[in-house]
Amino acid sequence: MRLEVFDPAPIGVMITRGPEHRLGYFNERYRKTFGDRPLGHPLREAFPDLAQSGYFAIYDRVYATGTPEVLTAVPIDVAFPEPSREKVRFFTFSISRTTFSDGGRGVLGVIAEVTEQVTAAERIRVLSEERRRALLRYRSLVNAGTQIVWVTAPDGGVTEPSPGWQRVTGQSWEEFRGDGWTAAVHPDDRDALLQEWGRALAEVWPRFTHTYRLRTATSGYRHFAVEAAPVRDGDTVIEWMGTCTDVEQEWQEARREDLLARAAAATADTVRLDDMLTALAEVIVPDLADACAVYLLPQALPRPPGAPLTAERVAATTREGLPSLPPPHSDHLAPDSPLTRAADARRTVHAVFPPGSPPPDLVPPGTEPWTAPGANSAVLLPVVVDGTTAALVTASACGDRPPLGPSDIGLLRTLLERADAPLSKAFEYQRTRQVALALQQSLLTEPPEVPDLGIAVRYRPSSAAAEVGGDWYDCFVLRDGATVLTIGDVAGHDLPAAVTMSQMRNMLRGLALDRQEPPGEILGRLDVAVQTLHPEFTGTCVLARVERPEPGRFRLRYSVAGHPPPLLTGADGTARFLDGGRSPMLGVDPAPRPESAVEPLPPGATLLLYTDGLVERRTEDLTTGLERLRRQAADLTGAPLEVCCDTLLDRLPDDDGDDDVAMVGVRLPAAG
Known part of the structure; x- marks a missing residue:
């Protein structure tokens, strides 16, 4: 055998002689990998750093039996001559018995380094395991968290189930997937939300935020704040991920402060009483109620309780899309009218009823309506100024709006209490003006x-x-x-x-x-x-x-x-x-x-x-x-x-x- 043919080989080649496995030849690739090892010496002496590895026993078996053995991607930890990031490097060995021309026997070892392949495979395995664990953590967080977490395709269609969404809205996966989620959004908020969401998808906003009303499975509509961001692979958006958080309480607080601020602004520069009451009605509708009417009570002569009452309706406002209430005019109210009773008792009247079916004692047959068409609730609040019932404020809700409840009544009371000072001045001014006008007209x-x-x-x-x-x-x-x-x-x-x-x-x-x-x-x-x-x-x-x-x-x-x-x-x-x-x-x-x-x-x-x-x-x-x-x-x-x-x-x-x-x-x- 001419051993020189192995010199340019790209893999390592080594040959030993005899049962002691004396090192007889190694090529340049082998030398660069393991360094110069002394020829003529047994392997155990030439490679003392592998004495405890067990590799020499393989040489003994192959020499004795003649059966080749292959070791795949085995670690070798020796003092390598070439610097390397890895302390332990991986090699694949092919070991077989060979016979020389003189009849002697030896062992041929062919070795190829596979460190990069092993390292890459290990990295893939580790990343796969990390991804698997991250996915498990994400699913656990989604299932346990109070927020709704959702994932959509780049075009905005839902692609994965959301346990939080199903728990809050009651929608099944079949109802939720794709664009089905929009059915749970309040009809009045849907167009604005879809328009804004469409712009975010088309322009790939780095962050999308919006607040809208979502139909819940147990408590009607509630306000939710949505936040979403695109998931990118380089420059490509592969999906969108977002959350929905219940912000009903925060929204109610913000609405309360906004209503009170607008009511204060509406009454700050207004002197005429009817203008002031009209301004308050326009603050109440549509943010707090669907319809509001304000009745001004006569102040000139005392009226015994239980007597008929003539009240001037100075304001009547309904939200857009509803039929208007009768225009402002004088109403002659019977003693059993709920308006008359509220004025006499100075007590709030509150009723919740099936849509469009107010109880007879609230809107007696034959009387002029003061609630919104199809109303599901109504409130009557007397406005007491200087110890006298000076006006009545009525409010009603209808349609998809939840019935007016204690929080709404409390906000209405606060609004009127905040307006007490300007209302008192306006009532005093009106009385003075009425006297002055009467005097002027008499002349x-x-x-x-x-x-x-x-x-x-x-x-x-x-x-x-x-x-x-x-x-x-x-x-x-x-x-x-x-x-x-x-x-x-x-x-x-x-x-x-x-x-x-x-x-x-x-x-x-x-x-x-x-x-x-x-x-x-x-x-x-x-x-x-x-x-x-x-x-x-x-x-x-x-x-x-x-x-x-x-x-x-x-x-x-x-x-x-x-x-x-x-x-x-x-x-x-x-x-x-x-x-x-x-x-x-x-x-x-x-x-x-x-x-x-x-x-x-x-x-x-x-x-x-x-x-x-x-x-x-x-x-x-x-x-x-x-x-x-x-x-x-x-x-x-x-x-x-x-x-x-x-x-x-x-x-x-x-x-x-x-x-x-x-x-x-x-x-x-x-x-x-």
């Missing part, structure tokens, strides 16, 4: 009937301002036949201003009746009297006398104290302001000396006295408003006096009525 009398003169009066209260206006007018005939026209505006918008206005009007009427003096002198005496009795008072006024110097002729004698000038429109369509007889406003000059002026009144002319609400706008100067009034009056030449006054009022913009308007119009007879 706005009808004009007298004067031969040959047409007289029209108009008053339009402010549509935007909450205060009572100080505008007033008067018209009466003196003993000398002159017709007195007067119009004025008192500074202030409250009950004291209304009282001062009434006193000034009555004093002016008495001064005009007492002496037949020019209007300027009468206004001067009025100014002195008012400054004496009411030093803080200021106001404006026009006092005019329509006189007949001779049959068929008329003239105007007038004085203007800080008021917009009278407007005179001729029968030919010309219109101009009367600028004579002007003086400062009342209450300003300590020694007032108002002037008087005289103006002929041509046949068919129209004289208009008015307050500043007719011409003033927040966004323009007074000159612009006066010129607009002059043009409008000229355009109305020839129209009946009543039509002229109504048209001028109708042309006022609805969104700018922050002051009231008073008008006195006089139409002169035509020529002949």
